[in-house]
Amino acid sequence: MDQDNRVVVLIDMDCFYCQVEEKMNPELRGKPIAVVQYNPWKGGGIIAVNYVARAQGVGRHMRGDEAKEKCPDIVLPSVPCLRGKADISKYREAGKEVARVLQKFSPLLERASIDEAYLDITAPVQERLKTLNVNTIHSGMMPNTFALGYDCVDEFLADVHTCGIENMEFDYEHAKRLLVGAVIVSEIRAAVYEETGYRCSAGIAHNKILAKLVCGMNKPNKQTVLPKHCIDLLYSTLPLKKVKHLGGKFGFTVCEMLKIQKMGELQKFSEKDLQARFDEKNGTWLYNIARGIDLEPVQAKFNPKSIGCCKNFKGKAALLDLESVRRWLKDLGDEIDDRLDQDALENNRTPKQMVLSYSIQLPDGRDQSSSRSYNFVAEDELCGELFSSKALELLLESSEGVKAIEGEGNRRLKAPIKFLGISVGKFEDLTEVKKTKKILDYFCAGSSKDAAKPKQNIKEKATNEPAVVKNKVTNKNEGKEYVMQKFFQVCEKPQTSKVESLPKQNLDHSNKTNNAAVIESSLDKQESFFAKILNQNKDPPSVSRIRDSELDVEKIRTTTPVCDVVTYGEDSNDTYYSGSTIVDEINTSMALFEDDPKDVARVKNIRDLLSSSRIVKEDSDTASETEQNTDAVAPDIPQNEPQVDTFNCLECRKIIPLDAVAEHSDYHLALKLREEERQQVRKEKEERNSAVKPKQNEETKKKKQPEEQNSSRNEITSSIASFLVKIDENAPTETCSECGKKVPLARFGEHLDFHEAQKLNRELNKKTNPSFTGSSVKRKRKSNSPVKKNKMPCRPIDSFFR
DNA sequence: CATGGCGGCCAA
DNA sequence: TTGGCCGC
Numbered sequence: 001m002d003q004d005n006r007v008v009v010l011i012d013m014d015c016f017y018c019q020v021e022e023k024m025n026p027e028l029r030g031k032p033i034a035v036v037q038y039n040p041w042k043g044g045g046i047i048a049v050n051y052v053a054r055a056q057g058v059g060r061h062m063r064g065d066e067a068k069e070k071c072p073d074i075v076l077p078s079v080p081c082l083r084g085k086a087d088i089s090k091y092r093e094a095g096k097e098v099a100r101v102l103q104k105f106s107p108l109l110e111r112a113s114i115d116e117a118y119l120d121i122t123a124p125v126q127e128r129l130k131t132l133n134v135n136t137i138h139s140g141m142m143p144n145t146f147a148l149g150y151d152c153v154d155e156f157l158a159d160v161h162t163c164g165i166e167n168m169e170f171d172y173e174h175a176k177r178l179l180v181g182a183v184i185v186s187e188i189r190a191a192v193y194e195e196t197g198y199r200c201s202a203g204i205a206h207n208k209i210l211a212k213l214v215c216g217m218n219k220p221n222k223q224t225v226l227p228k229h230c231i232d233l234l235y236s237t238l239p240l241k242k243v244k245h246l247g248g249k250f251g252f253t254v255c256e257m258l259k260i261q262k263m264g265e266l267q268k269f270s271e272k273d274l275q276a277r278f279d280e281k282n283g284t285w286l287y288n289i290a291r292g293i294d295l296e297p298v299q300a301k302f303n304p305k306s307i308g309c310c311k312n313f314k315g316k317a318a319l320l321d322l323e324s325v326r327r328w329l330k331d332l333g334d335e336i337d338d339r340l341d342q343d344a345l346e347n348n349r350t351p352k353q354m355v356l357s358y359s360i361q362l363p364d365g366r367d368q369s370s371s372r373s374y375n376f377v378a379e380d381e382l383c384g385e386l387f388s389s390k391a392l393e394l395l396l397e398s399s400e401g402v403k404a405i406e407g408e409g410n411r412r413l414k415a416p417i418k419f420l421g422i423s424v425g426k427f428e429d430l431t432e433v434k435k436t437k438k439i440l441d442y443f444c445a446g447s448s449k450d451a452a453k454p455k456q457n458i459k460e461k462a463t464n465e466p467a468v469v470k471n472k473v474t475n476k477n478e479g480k481e482y483v484m485q486k487f488f489q490v491c492e493k494p495q496t497s498k499v500e501s502l503p504k505q506n507l508d509h510s511n512k513t514n515n516a517a518v519i520e521s522s523l524d525k526q527e528s529f530f531a532k533i534l535n536q537n538k539d540p541p542s543v544s545r546i547r548d549s550e551l552d553v554e555k556i557r558t559t560t561p562v563c564d565v566v567t568y569g570e571d572s573n574d575t576y577y578s579g580s581t582i583v584d585e586i587n588t589s590m591a592l593f594e595d596d597p598k599d600v601a602r603v604k605n606i607r608d609l610l611s612s613s614r615i616v617k618e619d620s621d622t623a624s625e626t627e628q629n630t631d632a633v634a635p636d637i638p639q640n641e642p643q644v645d646t647f648n649c650l651e652c653r654k655i656i657p658l659d660a661v662a663e664h665s666d667y668h669l670a671l672k673l674r675e676e677e678r679q680q681v682r683k684e685k686e687e688r689n690s691a692v693k694p695k696q697n698e699e700t701k702k703k704k705q706p707e708e709q710n711s712s713r714n715e716i717t718s719s720i721a722s723f724l725v726k727i728d729e730n731a732p733t734e735t736c737s738e739c740g741k742k743v744p745l746a747r748f749g750e751h752l753d754f755h756e757a758q759k760l761n762r763e764l765n766k767k768t769n770p771s772f773t774g775s776s777v778k779r780k781r782k783s784n785s786p787v788k789k790n791k792m793p794c795r796p797i798d799s800f801f802r
Numbered sequence: 803c804a805t806g807g808c809g810g811c812c813a814a
Numbered sequence: 815t816t817g818g819c820c821g822c
Contacts, residue, residue, distance in 0.1 A: 113809075250819080371815085421808090
């Protein structure tokens with residue numbers, strides 16, 4: 001049986017939350033610790049205990065206070081609170097960090113929880129067997145390894161070396177595979193420790209259930225192999241409920257109905273019998289697992305399929321009035337929003353559905369839970385407010401006497417609410433346009449974004465945990481401004497100017513002075529969002545370079561397959577996803593504009609940014625010590641100028657107060673985007689009069705998907721123009737509610753994206769409106785203004801200046 | 803009041 | 815689509 005020839009591993013992090021705390025605070029190492037959440041009540045609930053504390057009798061299912069009694073010197077790090085609830089994002093990030101290491105060893109990685117992952121290493125084992133002589137394997141190659149059924153691993157080794165001649169059950173090939181598997185798992189665990197500092201345990205067997213089963217048998221920092229011929233031995237004493245899926249009610253009824261306790265006793269029953277008692281599927285499953293057979297494949301799955309958050313309101317804390325429900329839903333919605341933002345950046349995906357879950361207390365005192373789902377529609381702007389308001393609607397619509405009692409301003413609820421949860425799922429891949437929007441959001445919002453959108457409505461904050469993750473991107477928030485500055489600098493540079501702001505490696509192998517060419521060369525290696533834009537600027541720079549380097553949505557689109565709604569397979573989840581994520585693109589963009597990585601790391605504020613990018617020179621009489629070639633920009637900089645901090649905009653030559661730099665950059669970007677929109681309209685008009693000739697795509701010198709290169713060649717231009725005009729009389733069409741145009745059904749998704757791009761433009765325009773200066777700029781959200789067709793919905797440019 | 807906050811899967 | 819179960 002092919003399934004039995006696998007080598008499956010379960011990696012399980014040892015008391016993971018504790019390890020995360022220990023890593024963050026090395027003082028804690030060697031001390032007894034337990035991670036708690038919500039410490040106010042009896043010291044908080046313990047959710048993880050390290051092994052020092054376990055040795056002193058501290059266990060899970062204890063309160064912090066109990067732990068203190070058992071172990072007075074225990075340290076109790078607390079899970080941070082955000083918006084009034086436990087925030088486990090740092091553990092989530094740590095789990096991802098580990099999984100990324102595991103992924104290097106096999107693409108067949110299935111994340112089972114925040115701290116557990118299955119790996120199918122059948123292929124790596126086969127590979128290793130080609131070069132590794134099994135007889136040379138010794139226990140030194142796999143420290144901390146145990147073989148179930150053997151007193152020590154050396155005995156198992158001996159069995160393998162002698163082909164297990166003493167045991168009829170011994171399957172030599174199988175044992176060899178597991179042995180080599182154990183060697184590889186040792187290497188995996190060493191790599192995890194080396195690269196993350198975390199220790200883990202592992203189970204090695206020929207399927208998931210068994211790997212999981214034995215993983216926990218030797219902990220911490222150990223690994224356990226379960227050879228087939230030892231299964232019965234193990235099962236003879238193993239309580240049935242220890243097996244995954246049998247730990248709950250089902251396992252209990254199995255034990256009850258069959259009057260058995262041990263796993264081994266299951267073998268006494270025929271498959272038919274088991275099917276008759278339970279159901280066909282369960283019967284077969286039980287029959288198989290009793291014989292160590294589990295056919296479940298390890299699925300390549302890295303990302304969760306849903307993102308949710310919830311909160312209990314126990315006892316007196318139960319919600320009694322509408323207003324508190326509203327408040328909590330808002331917090332839950334905001335958290336979802338934050339996590340979705342990050343998820344979109346990392347995984348290029350967006351959810352199609354949300355689910356509200358709740359439970360109420362019935363008059364008889366028991367709880368009753370329920371849930372209602374909502375499928376997003378195109379007009380929905382996914383944001384915290386949408387989530388919370390939809391959730392409230394769903395809650396009030398739902399039949400169960402949740403409705404507020406009339407009168408008294410709808411204040412009181414009929415039944416106390418004990419639990420609220422919002423989750424989103426059914427992800428689909430983001431289209432290129434939406435991706436573009438996200439990237440621009442990221443860069444353009446600049447410092448004003450965080451101030452504008454009070455994302456973290458922090459009710460309590462136990463620690464000053466950075467709310468957003470610590471991946472490369474978010475660490476470099478300060479770099480955003482820098483990149484924008486660089487971007488405009490590059491766009492603006494006269495043809496003849498030096499390219500000193502571009503990456504060094506590009507200077508090396510090129511005597512071209514043309515920016516586009518330099519950037520183009522950087523595309524050999526990688527492509528960034530900005531590179532895409534800049535790369536389109538093949539024409540000689542003109543007065544309005546920005547316009548020439550238009551953000552041409554259609555051109556960007558052609559770099560990826562033409563489909564708006566990529567039907568959701570496992571694409572967004574699996575380990576094979578090969579497209580560049582938004583995070584990739586942002587990081588590449590960053591890299592593209594970094595003179596030296598240290599510069600960006602060093603940058604702490606706008607002033608540093610500007611001086612390091614040589615744009616600003618306040619106190620400029622002493623400034624030339626840093627560089628001699630300030631003259632690249634110097635002519636326009638008022639040398640003996642100001643007491644105030646200003647900088648001279650390369651774009652318009654105006655002197656801009658430092659504190660308005662971000663907005664000013666946004667303004668130029670808005671100009672650029674607006675021009676793009678104009679051109680779209682122009683194009684639209686032109687093409688209404690003349691037939692469209694599908695234009696040949698530029699040579700795309702990117703690896704990407706191979707099919708894509710073929711298809712892009714023989715047309716499939718996803719040009720906006722093409723779907724605005726070309727209407728096949730016979731093809732089904734749909735009338736766009738935004739602009740009233742008839743659009744071929746096949747192109748309708750793209751058409752909607754076009755409007756999306758328009759909205760983006762408008763929002764950027766709003767963002768640059770100086771009347772909202774400073775911190776109170778509302779970030780995107782709520783664009784319910786209808787589109788006026790054929791009319792520029794922008795303000796006059798001049799109005800941007802006071 | 804008292805593990806809580808997740809997440810996955812599946813039957814109906 | 816919903817409710818329930820399972821497990822970390």
